Amino acid sequence: MKFNFLTKQKNTIVNHENATAFPLTPEYELYASVVTTSLSASFYEKDTARLDRIKTLIQKCNPVFVAKLAVYARNEMNMRSVPLVLVVELAKIYSGDALISKMIVHVIQRADEITELLAYYQMANDRKGTKKLNRLSKQIQKGLAVSFNKFDEYQFAKYNRDGSVKLKDALFLVHPKAKDEAQQELFNKIVADTLQTPYTWETELSQLGQVKFYNVAEKQKAFTNKWEELIDSNKIGYMALMRNLRNIMEANVSGFHIEKVCHYLTNENAVMKSKQLPFRFLAAYRELKELPSKYTSMVLDALETAVMVSAKNIKGFDVNTSVVVACDVSGSMQQPISPKSKILLYDIGLMLGMLMQSQCKNVVSGMFGDKWKIINMPKRSVLSNVNEYYKREGEVGYSTNGHLVLEDLIKRNERVDKVMLFTDVQMWNSNSTNHTFANSWNRYKTIAPNAKLYLFDLAGYGYAPIDKQKNDVYLIAGWSDKVFDVLHALEDKSSALNYINRIEL
Template identity: 25%
Template sequence: MANKTLFSAAFSRFLPRTDAVNEAGGAAYAYGPEAKLAQLAATGTLSDGFYSGADAQLADVLSAARAVSPDFVAKAAVYARKSGAMKDMPALLAAYLTVADPDLAVPVFGRVIDNGRMLRNFVQIMRSGQVGRRSLGSRPKRLVREWLEKASMPQLMAAATGNDPSLADIVRIVHPAPASADRRAFYGWLIGKPYDVAALPAEIAAFEAWKRDPKGALPPVPFEWLTAFPLTAGQWAELAGRMGWQALRMNLNTLARNGAFDVKGATAKVASRLADADTIARVRPAPYQLMVAMGQVGEAVPLRVQAALEEALELSLATVPVLAGHVVVCPDVSGSMSSAATGYRKGATSVVRCIDIAALVAAAVLRTNRRARVMPFDVDVVGMALDPKARVAVNAARLAAIGGGGTNVSAPLARLNAERAKVDTVVIVSDNESWIDPTRRGATATMIEWNKLKARNPGAKLICIDIQPYGTTQAKDRQDIMNVGGFTDAVFDAMARFASGETRDWVEIVNETEV
């Protein structure tokens, strides 16, 4: 009799053969050109990863961009910025379009370059020569000049906070034509050229006066301009009410160290700002940023403020969907997941690990879907009981503390099959670098195990959340399988739409993006 393992019609029929080897050496499926670009745009940070370097990532994204239409590049850039809250990748794709499709680059620039930091990213990338030119060129220069002309003084001051290039460098490159005396004076002040002191914008004039006497009222300039001066506790408390929400989240220890919370009313005001639902809905902080902030606050930060951070985390997860039926969420807790989620970059490596994000997604799904089953895995499924009524931060911290071992993405599916479990939706959160799975001819073990599960649960759907830009997956897209990349609330939206049958795949969601 023929070998049943090799020739089993039940498990091999319709299963695609693997066509790639992942970074860990395991059999895998390569993303199609559009899916690969979308994945890179939503997760790539142009930094060194666990398996590959920043140079390889840059080469990958430019190669993927050339393999698709400029129209899809434009949609991926806007999706990555507006839905994925990414920074470097949208700027890179906008710069690429200035060469690939200069006309299309114009609306993309307007949608993607939405603040001073993004403007500096764009100019830096253009001047690097990586997209095919070392100078801005006439049209990109015009786009940058128009951005400067339309920007308000607060926007320009925010843009002037940062270097490489600085806003002064950009002004020297594009030579904006000031439309008013105060704008002309500001540019002169910025680049160190003679200017009319009497025409300085009120904010800059107040800053110059305050520098001569730092004991007076704080001028209305970015808080970063003031922190190099000796400030009183009261002035620090004032800054706490003035700085942006994200800056407030990141500077709690600094405020505590400088006595801001000793000022009457400061603690209540900071806590109120951090937990304000309307502000969180507008700012859309990444939930993992809040979880990390909670872990980093020192003992000097008042408990009321720490509690507000936890409340902010809960509010930031308002978009986590309720999934119908039997839900299983599988966070990858293997060794490679201990790497920095946004990669390694000298002086700017994030403390957020991939495992933190996977754990947070699992805990968030459990909070919304109280009957969901959580199956962390590395080489095999890791046994752990979580309380669905516990706060998200508590369950996420427990999961993130596991860590270690190789990667076997098929392990939770194999366990579900061994149990003959009833399943409607499986969510796997991983870097997709599976290599321990049992070797099979043709398909990955993940696809084989999923097909076995589908035989018992015909309506089941598999959602694979890929949080690293390596370009391969263990489960190929089809009507019941979606691969989605990223680690913002856009992932939860994509998950809900797919589970409800609203969309077929993630590329379809990106294609719906307006440019």
């Protein structure tokens, strides 16, 4: 985003490192907060602080923008929970036309999101007792009724879980209108709990897990056969396959079946349809890296190929455009994105940084903490590059001295077109000098007046380290490779908010 959306305030504010910072408009702060949250604790925020901040910001923002942001977060950033929060919280304060119902139809992409939305509605409105979902918002009711028409029996059965709100509860509550007799029969099955149990790899393995085996060898052979059967069935989804690569390899399936798995992992159509966040490939890569299997290298190569396929639509820069890619590996970036995840914020930064590096022909890359260090890597080894950076992060220390990236360019009198930092934007100076991030950029612009600065905000804490409306500074937020679509939209001097506002409801 161009920083012409920043508020003008005379009072000095500071970031979480007590360094001078600049506030964002409510719309921009909401955008950055939403696309960088798993609704769990961050390094600087408690469990409920992010959710509370999002709820407060919704009340300050244009309702149409909030609706479009929810659609963007769900359909382009592939987020699931936070778009439902935006729906419910906006419905609390906005009524009168069809905005909420249209928003819901665009946001609901899986059958279980119908019940998850109602579960959050119940919680957010502190509903208890037998009529906990009574007096449901009319627009939420209308949107969910239309959403019921999106799914078939397999999709309903797959997500017909025994949660606080069941599909049957939702059906009775929103009264969807069947589009034909076949769908009415499907609704009747939901009511009668007679949906046909879907064939899934989970049910197959679960049933096998209940069998008593004579010995360990017999059990091993049974699971080998079952995984080979599941692979041959072609019914394991892309994400499920990635998450189970270790299980598959430890089941000692045949080389033929490993090749089949690798073929699917690298299939361009399968990769693009899967809409995987980049760090999912990294998680799978790390899970297998030390596995003592004769097929480990083959699968690691397949994951590298899959990442390059996923990056195919990223518009990089040609040899005539010079780029600096700088990844923040400071202490605050070493924070899991959720309590159960092994993925850290700086993993996401490194992954996005290496994806960008892989698509640029005239590029220097490196990492910063106490120091800034250039570490150039091959272009076709995104995952192994991230792993190499991961092993070397201690070489630069753990502060957030992003200004050193700029000071290095100034010292070398190096003119570049684009400077990209992947960071939590909590910039400060730990080196006892007078340099600030904003000051360093202003000085660099006297050397390279056409240079542009892109800050990729991976944490969404609500501040920026610089406030220069006419100095080619942009801020983009998110964990998906879709952030690069926003990057290229900014080439026309637009903003991240304008990119979101292009969405039609």
